[in-house]
Amino acid sequence: MHRLAAHQLLPRLRHRQLRARDLLEQALGRIDRLEPTLHAFLNLQADQARAQADRIDAELDAGRDPGPLAGLPVALKDNLCLQGMPTTCGSRILETFVPPYDATVVRRLQAAGAIVVGKTNLDEFAMGSSTENSAFGPTRNPWDPGRVPGGSSGGSAVAVAAGMVPLALGSDTGGSIRQPAAFCGVSGMKPTYGRVSRHGLVAFASSLDQVGPLARDARDCALLLGILAGHDPLDSTCEDRPVPDYQALLERGVEGLRLGIPRAFLQGLEPEMLASFEEATGALVGCGARLVDVELPHLEYALPAYYILAPAEASSNLARFDGVRYGLRVSGPDVAAMMRRTRAAGFGAEVKRRIVLGTYTLSAGYHEAYYSRAQKVRSVVSRDFQEALARVDLLVLPTTPIPAFPLGEKTADPLDMYLSDVYTVGVNLAGLPGLSVPMAPVQGMPAGLQVIGRAWDEARVLACGQALQSVRQYHLALPQSGLLGGGKA
């Protein structure tokens, strides 16, 4: 059962060949067996999930329709608020925080009949590319537990990759859905900025953050995005636009489409990754697409601009964690000392690094040279994307320059860690939709093809992922349970 995608489970549930409770028990059993090795979850709610599954079963038995995701177990990245369960963001400073409301995306999942089983591990406040920055210990890659799962949505990617749940939510500020999807061999999408509500997502860099799906394939991403997308009056960046029927548009294929490749940006790529990328784009040519070389002359500046803008926004957003209203408090003789001590004790090394960096580039005397300059570079990077996407229908790139790396390899060198986002951050700066789908493995580990579309054109991006998955089976591969010490699975 853990091999099946959501779109395969749904008809079985609906036709009562499979009970939501049985599916949930299998998911919980698998989580139980694999968690000691993988540590994908920070919190589980087995009892609440069982009650919900029983309710869904009762409705289905009675012939009612409890919603388009009825009975499917889902996992939430632990920076999304679920009322009554701690939302830690992988941080000591929020270890005890229990949100008093649900994120809009959580409400939509529940209204669709999905069953939340728990909250997944992440780099602290979503800052990182390996999930090693969690205050509660790293998550491991199910394909090789000696390697990282990517990040920051590493727990969600692993929960799907290891067959614990068919669907999970992540958030993506600079690649935090697409990069772990690529590292773990699953499909993951960052929607257009403004497509999905962030109400109830703990903010990291507000001009870049988006919530999106992680799933077994492009079809399940389409299914889940259809539930998440759409206007929310509680997020003033979430636009009031019609949400297309992504599943209905999935089989449009890529016949006659022009796929742009920023060829100059692939220089120096490892030969095996390049070969995997060319095999995937070749398969799309076999589906009727045409490859066109395009230039994105400023794309190389996306990463340095991102590492000014994102920490600057983070330094401002994280000012709210001051020991006054929620979370940790370390006492002090006066309020300023209390705040300094609380933040010193509550934040981990990477979060402190970004707060200090962001405060520096925003401070008097440096604002123009760093922050304002990066905002202008963002404009030229966005313009490059717009001009390229006026000539072609989609852009394709590898999701990452390298496959999953060993734990501990990059923790001592922050800059080296940042470089693993080099192919993903530009999409966030430009606010565009990006999807990662599995392509041929590299060094025996999963690798991802990234498909980038015009703003609001998720449907075409997903159709391209679906086209690849209709002629290649990389998305069907599952890590061997034997490797995970899980025994029979």
Added chain:
Amino acid sequence: MSHSQTRLSLREVDHVARLARLDLEPDERERLALQLGLVLEYVGRLAEVDLEGVEPTIQARTNVFREDQPAPTLSPEVALANAPARQGDYFRIPRILEED
């Protein structure tokens, strides 16, 4: 460029940490001075880009407005449930001293 040339001064680190309301241990100060120097050197390559006449992106897309209407909100009890310390319907904090 060697590390010693690109690092921030400890004075700069201390100044920024104070602005950010963050106490740093001695070894954290040292590490941040070095690491932030390297990151700033890396992001410094933005100086190569010709930005003549380019407007900054100050907003990712557009503001989506809605009517400003009264609606139910959290009760004081719920809003205070996570408070590290409270007094009645207030968040309790240590005394506020004047800072230099």
